[in-house]
Amino acid sequence: MNEIDFMSSLHKSTKRNYLDRVNDAEFPKAKASKLAKKFDFDYWDGDRRINYGGYKYIPGRWDGVIKEMINFYRLDSKAKILDIGCGKGFLLYDFKKILPECEVYGIDISSYAIENSKKEIKPYLKLGNSTELPWGNNYFDLVISINTFHNLYCYELEKSLKEMERVGKENKYICVESYRNEEEKTNLLYWQVTCESFCTPEEWIWWFHNTKYTGDYSFIYFE
Secondary structure (H helix, E strand, O other): OOEOOOOHHHHHOOOOOHHHHHHOOOOOHHHHHHHHOOOOHHHHHOOOOOOOOOOOOOOOOOHHHHHHHHHHHOOOOOOEEEEEOOOOOHHHHHHHHHOOOOEEEEEEOOHHHHHOOOOOOHHHEEEOOOOOOOOOOOOEEEEEEEOOHHHOOHHHHHHHHHHHHHHEEEEEEEEEEOOOOHHHHHHHHHHOOOOOOOOOHHHHHHHHHHOOOOOEEEEEOOO
């Protein structure tokens, strides 16, 4: 289990005004969160003051991350890859572009995201929950979950980490939101709309150890 940063460069490419999100007159924080937590239109394609403001496919956005993962985990051309919290499946679509023979699978609780995924990747996506993954033990060569597990309550987080460990072989990777100081904690609280597990890096590592998760991880900070 190692901390490996695949994601911070993408995260830092977005500019954020934390106070504007909290103080917005039309979508104050509580209203934005209530809408976002439905994981429906408003979360993916609604107003930017609620969440993504239109989660559209951007060619090449994931290419650097994917190539790093392929090299780091030494994935062969026919690797089986699972994305937990796959959303519209854009990451998996780009995996297939770079490794055309790989098998990709995605699972997400949002029926809206799956219905609005790219048509080429939709057959590989399932509606479901990370607490009960519908695959056998040690099925995947790589299991990833990016910006999903911090949205879980404690009882869901424990089950989900154990499930992720169960279905993956050696290679697993989680990226979650976290904070190292009071400023980052405040920014996280201001910006997030769906987070339920507010943990420091030390607390996240505690979760990993106590659920016997053996994969890699990294943290996103709101600096």
